Amino acid sequence: MDIVENLELAARYREILRQALYVVRSIDADGELSTAQTSTLNMLAAAPMRIGLIARNAGIRVPSATEQVTKLAAAGLVERVPSHTDARVVEVRLTEEGRRTLKAANLRRNREMARAFDSLSPRERQAINLAIPAIEKLNVALSP
Amino acid sequence: MDIVENLELAARYREILRQALYVVRSIDADGELSTAQTSTLNMLAAAPMRIGLIARNAGIRVPSATEQVTKLAAAGLVERVPSHTDARVVEVRLTEEGRRTLKAANLRRNREMARAFDSLSPRERQAINLAIPAIEKLNVALSP
DNA sequence: GCCTAATAGTTAGGGTGCCTAACAGTCAAG
DNA sequence: CTTGACTGTTAGGCACCCTAACTATTAGGC
Numbered sequence: 420m421d422i423v424e425n426l427e428l429a430a431r432y433r434e435i436l437r438q439a440l441y442v443v444r445s446i447d448a449d450g451e452l453s454t455a456q457t458s459t460l461n462m463l464a465a466a467p468m469r470i471g472l473i474a475r476n477a478g479i480r481v482p483s484a485t486e487q488v489t490k491l492a493a494a495g496l497v498e499r500v501p502s503h504t505d506a507r508v509v510e511v512r513l514t515e516e517g518r519r520t521l522k523a524a525n526l527r528r529n530r531e532m533a534r535a536f537d538s539l540s541p542r543e544r545q546a547i548n549l550a551i552p553a554i555e556k557l558n559v560a561l562s563p
Numbered sequence: 564m565d566i567v568e569n570l571e572l573a574a575r576y577r578e579i580l581r582q583a584l585y586v587v588r589s590i591d592a593d594g595e596l597s598t599a600q601t602s603t604l605n606m607l608a609a610a611p612m613r614i615g616l617i618a619r620n621a622g623i624r625v626p627s628a629t630e631q632v633t634k635l636a637a638a639g640l641v642e643r644v645p646s647h648t649d650a651r652v653v654e655v656r657l658t659e660e661g662r663r664t665l666k667a668a669n670l671r672r673n674r675e676m677a678r679a680f681d682s683l684s685p686r687e688r689q690a691i692n693l694a695i696p697a698i699e700k701l702n703v704a705l706s707p
Numbered sequence: 708g709c710c711t712a713a714t715a716g717t718t719a720g721g722g723t724g725c726c727t728a729a730c731a732g733t734c735a736a737g
Numbered sequence: 738c739t740t741g742a743c744t745g746t747t748a749g750g751c752a753c754c755c756t757a758a759c760t761a762t763t764a765g766g767c
Binding site: 429433436437443446454455529534536548550554556 | 582590599602621669677679692697705
């Protein structure tokens with residue numbers, strides 16, 4: 420790939436990323452849950468999980484995961500359950516309220532997103548769909 | 564598009580956005596310029612621009628643009644030039660040093676990005692390339 | 708010409724979400 | 738039983754965005 424082309428691609432890529440993230444955040448801001456909180460809850464909906472694994476899955480550091488969990492716990496959406504096999508470990512588990520709240524938040528958000536996705540052509544939706552795994556791979560390649 | 568499918572697409576989309584932005588930021592953090600600063604400088608490289616237009620182009624509010632410009636001006640990379648036709652207006656213009664710094668930063672960043680893009684297949688690169696306009700459109704559709 | 712309304716930008720204060728460094732507690736291995 | 742590795746928390750800090758409230762200037766109606 421041409422260097423100049425690459426530079427332009429990279430610049431545009433960075434630009435739309437920034438915009439996209441903040442647009443998504445502004446949608447999330449209307450609701451009960453922030454973007455990162457939803458992301459964490461969605462992870463925990465599959466299975467209870469310890470802090471370190473939350474961090475690893477989210478691609479963030481352990482203290483950042485602690486922070487998110489602390490917020491969620493304060494809101495009563497998750498609970499910390501000490502592991503009985505290893506006293507260092509904390510299992511984080513959705514509460515019933517957490518599950519309800521997440522469900523509602525996902526629905527609400529989905530309505531907004533669906534409205535936006537509907538304004539795209541099938542080709543465009545497909546383009547985003549196809550790009551997602553590539554961006555995931557790029558994220559890994561760019562990670563330290 | 565199916566609701567469930569859409570929900571999953573939206574969730575994954577949100578997830579990779581967050582990761583991608585912070586990965587890019589961590590690359591930028593090694594250099595002289597932050598992500599937002601580079602983005603602003605790149606915009607100004609084309610032409611001098613007033614604060615309001617910077618904000619509009621970047622999809623941010625005017626005070627946020629002021630903040631970025633203030634940082635850049637403090638670093639000597641841009642200068643505020645009062646308009647002589649309208650005393651309320653401030654034109655922001657790259658300094659020579661700003662131009663040099665931006666060029667160097669773009670080169671350095673490009674090396675990093677190119678390395679990452681090289682680890683993708685041509686198909687994957689193409690997928691990202693094609694998705695960019697679609698994401699741009701989605702950003703607009705999601706904006707308030 | 709003057710007052711009012713609109714407009715450009717700044718300042719102040721706040722919030723999210725990430726980071727590193729330093730720490731406490733627990734476990735495992737010699 | 739001590740040393741070293743590991744899990745999570747705390748403290749402090751930074752990038753980047755926001756809204757609300759302000760100042761200065763311009764423009765339009767009377």
